[in-house]
Amino acid sequence: MPNTATPETWRVKTVEHIRPSTRDQRQQWIEEAGFNLFTLPSDRVFIDLLTDSGTGAMSDRQWAAIMSGDESYAGSTSFHALHEVVQDLFGLEYLLPVHQGRAAENALFSVLVHEDQLVPANSHFDTTRAHIEFRKAAAVDCLSSGAYDVTDTNPFKGNMNLDMLRDILQESHARVPFILLTITCNTTGGQPVSLANIAAVKALADRYHKPLVVDAARFAENAWFIQQREPGYRDTSLRDITRQMLGMADAMVMSAKKDGLVNIGGFLATRHREWFDQATEYVILFEGFRTYGGLAGRDLAALAVGLEEVISADYLASRIGQVQRFGQRLIDAGVPIQQPVGGHAVLVDASRFLPEVPREEYVAQTLAVELYLEAGVRGVEIGTLLNGRDPESGEERFAETEWLRLAIPRRVYSNDHLEYVAQALIDLYHRRSEIRAGVRIVEEKPVLRHFTVRLERKTE
Ligand SMILES: Cc1ncc(COP(=O)(O)O)c(C=O)c1O
Structure with missing residues (x-):
């Protein structure tokens, strides 16, 4: 092989259509979903990086x-x-x-x-x-x-x-x-x-x-x-x-x-x-x-x-290589992400990305909503919203770090798809100072609240 990163070690046999959308459509859809990306119908998502779980392509x-x-x-x-x-x-x-x-x-x-x-x-x-x-x-x-x-x-x-x-x-x-x-x-x-x-x-x-x-x-x-x-x-x-x-x-x-x-x-x-x-x-x-x-x-x-x-070496080199390449593109543009880049996901440090949004306003969820509005990309908050409340005291369990996780499904998206996501995030990063208000909880359940929570956008 030439001395470049291992490309995908699979080729496409069946295709699945994915639908681009406009910002106005996404604005309406995310409001309907209570600013919770878990409640968003998947046909309203262009590139879905919610999870790498069960979303891979079989051979x-x-x-x-x-x-x-x-x-x-x-x-x-x-x-x-x-x-x-x-x-x-x-x-x-x-x-x-x-x-x-x-x-x-x-x-x-x-x-x-x-x-x-x-x-x-x-x-x-x-x-x-x-x-x-x-x-x-x-x-x-x-x-x-x-x-x-x-x-x-x-x-x-x-x-x-x-x-x-x-x-x-x-x-x-x-x-x-x-x-x-x-x-x-x-x-x-x-x-x-x-x-x-x-x-x-x-x-x-x-x-x-x-x-x-x-x-x-x-x-x-x-x-x-x-x-x-x-x-x-x-x-x-x-x-x-x-x-x-x-x-x-x-x-x-x-x-x-x-x-x-x-x-x-x-x-x-x-x-x-x-x-x-x-x-x-x-x-x-x-x-x-x-x-x-x-x-x-x-x-x-x-x-x-x-x-x-x-467990094949070829598969893993291309799988993890794809995630590393995507992460490196963000690092090169100065976007604050977890380093070294992990195996299945890129974690964006939302508190550094949006320093004006207080953690009480779920800064990583705010970034997830912004990325969806920007490009139709669905990521997931791994932070205070996910942590939930202390079962005894009912107090918020503030997360050590407020992450926006972009998980990469296995054998699904091409490097071009990930380049599109990287560019959207970089564009957002360049205008980050415009985003100063986060979200507030309207309705929540006591267990695993992030799956069903309803939120509303705060205004400054
Ligand atoms: C490390 C780890 N353990 C357990 C689970 C739970 O697995 P499942 O979603 O199949 O119930 C997950 C799912 O994301 C996971 O990442």
Whole structure:
């Protein structure tokens, strides 16, 4: 290959029309949606960077697998194909498919999490936190402060802060049911966790006789970063790195909508028969029989192929290369974003982008609305609106950093699409001083409020 960034390692076989719109149309649509991009119908969005979850394009091989999915209620051959791939890739013996990642969290936490407990993690994704808090336990994030500092270029900003973890274990080990590692760390933009850090967490877990659970939604992207950035792994295959990462885990929860390269699906895998047996009862009650867990046989078949495809070096070089190229374009124009650029998303530091908008007016949501008005691009707020209120006090949990996340779906948009988004954001950045007022909440729910909240625009 010539010495340039790896281009897309796929070509287009089927196309899907996306519709441009005018600013006036978007103004009307965003008002109708209560300034909440989650309530916006997708045909009112031109380029959709709301999430990388379940929005990827499946390959021709996956579509072929769909046609041969086995829809038997019990013992489907598609389940067995998936089981084989999961065992081979992660080395975890017991597998429970579920309909998506949060169902895996729910099933595992039904076994492990109880009232008044405390679960330390590098960072809990919002559904993970919600499932822990739903059980009246506490979810504690242990990231180093540098993880939120956009100028800190540590290559492994997703790492667990070992001092924080050690303190928690020393002071409250009796309350800790397990330690959680999220790879890559979604909250800070797909920042990876190094193998050295996983090993150090595992050593601490062992010292206090605590199991280690891995949220592996983006395991392949994490493996790629380890291969590229961690000294000593350049010649280690992505499969070997994956085996090493998960080899230290007692269980994994997986939203297959990310690195499973499928539009729906998830699973729980563990090496503990007892956990498996207990979680199975829960899955049978809420998801379905243990060999399909709320999915169709064809979904299991597509996932088995997706897990094989995602771990390819060519795919990952082009996938992460695309995100890096997009981020670099913004950095070159002076737009404040999280650095280094993560695996699946670019995070824009909204407080720096719009310094005039106070955090009480949800500055990242304001930027998300502005980008939609500018270009029909949908991103998502990862900040105070997402954090929600403290369940005890009802107070706002102000976020450490107010991010606008632009998540890149897998194998969907071309580099030209992302150039369009970059230019829109740069144009907005050039006229940022005109934006001084944010948004205010009109209506909100107590749990996961960001999905349904209604807002209105504040005037200066
Ligand atoms: C790290 C992480 N864990 C868990 C989940 C939840 O997965 P799902 O949306 O499939 O329920 C997500 C989804 O975005 C995630 O990013």
